[in-house]
Amino acid sequence: MSVGRDAVENASAFLAKSGRFTLFTLRLLRVTPAALARPGLVIDQLFNTGALSLVIIMLSGLFVGMVLGLQGYDLLQRFGSTESLGVAAGLALLKELGPVVTALLFAGRAGTALTSEIGLMGATDQLSAMEMMAVDPVRRVCAPRFIGGFIAMPLLAAIFGMIGIFGAQLVGVTLMGVDSGQFWSQMRGAVAVKDVTEGILKSIVFGFACSAIAVYEGYHAVPTAEGVGRATTRTVVTSSVSVLVIDYMLTAVLL
Numbered sequence: 601m602s603v604g605r606d607a608v609e610n611a612s613a614f615l616a617k618s619g620r621f622t623l624f625t626l627r628l629l630r631v632t633p634a635a636l637a638r639p640g641l642v643i644d645q646l647f648n649t650g651a652l653s654l655v656i657i658m659l660s661g662l663f664v665g666m667v668l669g670l671q672g673y674d675l676l677q678r679f680g681s682t683e684s685l686g687v688a689a690g691l692a693l694l695k696e697l698g699p700v701v702t703a704l705l706f707a708g709r710a711g712t713a714l715t716s717e718i719g720l721m722g723a724t725d726q727l728s729a730m731e732m733m734a735v736d737p738v739r740r741v742c743a744p745r746f747i748g749g750f751i752a753m754p755l756l757a758a759i760f761g762m763i764g765i766f767g768a769q770l771v772g773v774t775l776m777g778v779d780s781g782q783f784w785s786q787m788r789g790a791v792a793v794k795d796v797t798e799g800i801l802k803s804i805v806f807g808f809a810c811s812a813i814a815v816y817e818g819y820h821a822v823p824t825a826e827g828v829g830r831a832t833t834r835t836v837v838t839s840s841v842s843v844l845v846i847d848y849m850l851t852a853v854l855l
Contacts, residue, residue, distance in 0.1 A: 635747060666770060668688075686772070711835045
């Protein structure tokens with residue numbers, strides 16, 4: 601009986617939190633046009649979430665592409681088709697690895713920064729002070745951060761994909777001896793606009809989900825140091841799981 605009761609309570613808590621998140625997201629979307637009227641705030645958050653994440657995105661993209669080049673060459677060599685390495689690297693990075701790995705890195709770097717920043721503003725009563733001055737903290741604080749993350753995510757995914765392809769080419773052509781002309785020509789022939797569009801669509805959806813989760817957890821964090829820390833942890837866990845689940849759903853629909 602206690603197990604069933606616990607399951608019901610957990611399910612009720614999950615549904616209640618899902619409802620709160622949905623209402624908060626709708627409120628966030630409603631104030632987004634007003635936040636766009638102050639582009640300076642959005643540009644600042646675009647710098648914080650995008651530009652400050654460039655180093656880890658580029659470094660990770662390079663080594664993911666290099667590992668993909670090594671593993672892809674080893675696999676294709678067994679079938680005598682190493683000239684298809686460019687196709688394998690291009691499709692894997694543009695359709696799957698680029699958007700997914702970028703979203704996971706985004707959640708760990710930019711998402712936690714957004715959550716902790718908003719959570720600390722709540723812990724120091726800055727959000728309450730805004731409400732007392734008739735300033736909506738969702739419009740003034742949350743919306744610009746959400747928009748900045750939403751815009752930055754597809755750009756970071758594109759950079760990750762380009763750097764990853766360069767890493768795969770560096771290993772495949774320079775180290776393993778794959779013909780450079782075959783590497784690029786087969787990639788251009790096999791990678792269609794539909795494949796690039798799929799990666800762009802995934803990165804946009806991931807950017808929306810990760811940014812919304814980050815600002816929600818920060819805005820609703822318990823106003824203590826421990827509460828902010830737990831909210832930051834929830835941001836990483838929830839964003840990572842959401843990205844993987846959404847990736848499967850989008851892949852199933854698009855295929």
